[in-house]
Amino acid sequence: MTGHPSGHPSALPQPWHLPFELAWEALRAGSRPVGAVLVDAGGRVVAAGRNRSEETTAPPGQLAGTAIAHAEVNALAQVPTGARADDGLRLYTTLEPCLLCSGALIHSHVRHVVYAAADPMWRGVENVPGVGGLIAERWAHREGPVGGPLAAFSRLLMDIWTMARAAAVPAAPGPGLLDAPTVHAAYAALLPHL
Numbered sequence: 001m002t003g004h005p006s007g008h009p010s011a012l013p014q015p016w017h018l019p020f021e022l023a024w025e026a027l028r029a030g031s032r033p034v035g036a037v038l039v040d041a042g043g044r045v046v047a048a049g050r051n052r053s054e055e056t057t058a059p060p061g062q063l064a065g066t067a068i069a070h071a072e073v074n075a076l077a078q079v080p081t082g083a084r085a086d087d088g089l090r091l092y093t094t095l096e097p098c099l100l101c102s103g104a105l106i107h108s109h110v111r112h113v114v115y116a117a118a119d120p121m122w123r124g125v126e127n128v129p130g131v132g133g134l135i136a137e138r139w140a141h142r143e144g145p146v147g148g149p150l151a152a153f154s155r156l157l158m159d160i161w162t163m164a165r166a167a168a169v170p171a172a173p174g175p176g177l178l179d180a181p182t183v184h185a186a187y188a189a190l191l192p193h194l
């Protein structure tokens with residue numbers, strides 16, 4: 001698919017399609033719209049997860065219905081014990097990892113994380129390795145935010161989630177928006193309005 005007439009891309013680039021597909025699934029299910037995908041050094045998908053904090057069910061080995069059912073945790077929960085840094089694992093997530101997920105990266109020996117958008121809630125988390133020790137040794141290299149339309153889309157999904165839950169704006173985000181069947185449809189529909 002070629003670019004959108006407005007200049008925005010109309011398709012999500014790789015490797016971001018799957019993380020955002022999962023974020024969109026989460027949003028439609030009522031959970032926070034965050035998706036995470038773990039890939040190996042060859043770019044193959046090793047594990048994937050999404051936020052399920054507001055849901056009651058999850059695939060085996062993943063969390064749902066709890067405040068710690070984060071996308072990154074649900075992806076990393078599938079990493080077999082024994083995976084090590086030299087495996088070259090890399091986590092792609094639609095939103096900057098929080099303190100919990102940064103800790104999960106340490107435990108999982110995943111040394112590289114790429115995130116689409118910054119999360120102001122966790123401003124300063126990049127200073128955590130300053131405490132030194134094991135945290136500093138294993139702290140994953142953080143690459144992001146990637147900026148551009150991907151970051152804008154990620155923030156927009158979070159805004160939609162927030163608005164959809166706010167009693168003061170019951171009509172938000174607009175009738176039919178969450179009926180978009182795929183993340184590609186949502187991405188193409190929303191970006192021209194940014």
Ligand SMILES: [Zn+2]
Pocket residue numbers: 070071072097098099100101102
């Ligand atoms: Zn998290």
